[in-house]
Amino acid sequence: MGQLVNGVWLKDEPKVSKKNGSFNRKESIFRNWINDSKDNDFQPESGRYHLYVSHACPWAHRTLIFRTLKNLDSHISVDVVHPDMLEDGWNFAKNFNETTGDSVYGKKFLHEIYIQAKADVSCRVTVPVLLDKKSKKIVSNESSEIIRMFNSSFNDLTKNKLDFWPKELRTSIEPINNRIYETLNNGVYKAGFSTTQDSYDEAVTKLFETMEWLDNMLSSQRYLLGSTLTEADWRLFPTLVRFDSVYHLHFKCNHKRLIDFKHLWAYTRDLYQTGSVHKTVKLYHATRHYYYSHKSINPNQIIPMNPTIDFNEPHNRS
Ligand SMILES: N[C@@H](CCC(=O)N[C@@H](CS)C(=O)NCC(=O)O)C(=O)O
Structure with a gap:
């Protein structure tokens, strides 16, 4: 770097x-x-x-x-x-x-x-x-x-008027974005790049608290803001989709896997199966990048075998 x-x-x-x-x-x-x-x-x-x-x-x-x-x-x-x-x-x-x-x-x-x-x-x-x-x-x-x-x-x-940041939801979106950014989007990096036990413990604890919070929230609603798909969901999805292949092992976020969170996992599949979103997911780039580029974490640059994850499994959410 x-x-x-x-x-x-x-x-x-x-x-x-x-x-x-x-x-x-x-x-x-x-x-x-x-x-x-x-x-x-x-x-x-x-x-x-x-x-x-x-x-x-x-x-x-x-x-x-x-x-x-x-x-x-x-x-x-x-x-x-x-x-x-x-x-x-x-x-x-x-x-x-x-x-x-x-x-x-x-x-x-x-x-x-x-x-x-x-x-x-x-x-x-x-x-x-x-x-x-x-x-x-x-x-x-x-x-x-x-x-x-x-x-x-x-x-x-x-002429595409889809609005993922609707005016009436902005004040509700902001705190959700902030918590997810601090503890999950950036939280995986905080855990993975920590160089002291204390900073790792703090990051990984907050991270799994947020995943539990999300899993619970998504047990009774389809998206983070209820029934409306917003930017909050699309900011979360890229972290979730990389979780079990990269962050779980490489960044030591291994208390649980994404697939262990029933609702969060179904929600991830739901988002993956939305429109052409699946075409934007190329996990083999992520696997190669993280394990090969971060020599301070993985000095021998071995790329792990990784789990096979079926994001196309039905999600039964509506
Ligand atoms: N705040 C930026 C962060 C982007 C970012 O950190 N990208 C990483 C790749 S995942 C990067 O390019 N890192 C290179 C570096 O920090 O030297 C954004 O959200 O656009």
Whole structure:
């Protein structure tokens, strides 16, 4: 892993706070917004924007889900990086199934896209990246904001009015998002990258408390907000779908498996079987990425055999 400092790529150590051994995720730095207000640089246009993703990454996965649910596939192009993220960071090698290379500029590394957008940039080089092909600028590298743009900014173009962030539910969605982000989406990383027993214990305890809370909630309702499918569900799904293949073993989140939570497991299958969402799930990228790239956790880079999980099993939820 490395990072950019003043536009220069530096190889460095993982982002663990030396003080208490806990994992600390940095804020994303590109935070522009696509909308049709007159003075905005980033207007909604077909063919103008491009997503760089990894199929391994749960944050990138959200953006692919919204791209498909909102019928943006033919309007926003996508490139898929190689799952191995080592000292040069994300790269565009094509010698792994369902990677694409950089079809826009033919670059070798994702950090080159960041430098092209801002020559003196200092940041971690993360996926997803939403690029404006017209200006070569990065619109956003923050998945939670990219999905909200996809949710509404292109509606006139696609005529798809599905709304996963409805006004009347926003104040109820926010606290659910926050708990799931802190203890589960990011919680698996906090557990996995802990370098002290205390920080691991704290992260993994909160994580399983949240899974119990969700399992209980989903015993009496179909989705997190009741009967309405919202962004809260789509922010949770990428973590759940990776749980038994990656987080359970690699990040030591092994108190229980996802499939041990009756309702949460059925809910995961329900979401998997929604529309074309199943086509966005490529767990072999995730397995390869996590076990091979995190040498501090898995120094011999052995990729485990992993369970066979049938996400197509009927879920009987309605
Ligand atoms: N806040 C970002 C986080 C994205 C993120 O951390 N992506 C990971 C992959 S799962 C990454 O690219 N990490 C590279 C690094 O931190 O150097 C988002 O939600 O978009």
